Amino acid sequence: RxxxxxxxxxxxxxxxxxxxxxxxPNVLAGIVCKVSDSETLRLGNTTGSAGRVLEFENPYMTMSLLRSLWHRIGGFSWxxxxxxxxxxxxxxxxxxxxxxxxxxxxxxxxxxxxxxxxxxxxxxxxxxxxxxxxxxxx
The missing domain is CATH 2.30.130 (Archaeosine Trna-guanine Transglycosylase; Chain: A, domain 4)
Structure with missing residues (x-):
């Protein structure tokens, strides 16, 4: 991708x-976004066992936005x-x-x-x- x-x-x-x-190649297998201390959104394989996991913080992230981002970058390899x-x-x-x-x-x-x-x-x-x-x- x-x-x-x-x-x-x-x-x-x-x-x-x-x-x-x-x-x-490194493969982006999962994505994790910390929205707040009590809310963290995850998509893909976030255990790190199948590839790299992108982790970041964004207080404005929603599951819909995260899905859109994952659709664009999920499976990227380098x-x-x-x-x-x-x-x-x-x-x-x-x-x-x-x-x-x-x-x-x-x-x-x-x-x-x-x-x-x-x-x-x-x-x-x-x-x-x-x-x-x-x-x-x-």
Whole structure:
């Protein structure tokens, strides 16, 4: 399942150094929203046994809104990733999802969870997508 905004950003080996990708995808299996101290809404598998669980707090969340959100992002998968973007596109931001296309044509969705820009006469960026380590995925 794709989790994109209005435009897809494609990365390939022409603009980045070879990325470090996790061996297995992380899968969003559940979602938990704490509405108040006495109310918590849950959808999907929220035990963490089938994949990752997104947890957040929002006092305005309703079950209807949570279902709508789950419909958009449930089952999203990504690879734990670290990469160096030689062109350092300033349009990238935390929360964006970029797609890495390898030389063999395989594509990997990468949600940007950390980004650091470097400027030393040219712009570059260190980008990562957090997730489970190889040991945790086994």
């Amino acid at each position: 794709k989790w994109y905004g209005s435009s897809v950003k494609i990365l390939d080996n022409n603009t980045i150094d070879l990325p470090t990708l996790g061996e297995r 690879y734990t990733t670290e990469l160096f973007h030689r062109l350092g596109d300033p349009r990238f931001d935390v929360g964006d999802v970029v797609t890495y296309v390898s030389d063999s044509g395989e594509s990997y969705d990468i949600p940007i969870t950390n980004i650091g820009f470097n400027f030393d006469g040219g712009l570059s960026a260190d980008i990562s997508a957090v997730g489970l380590s190889v040991e945790e995925q086994l």
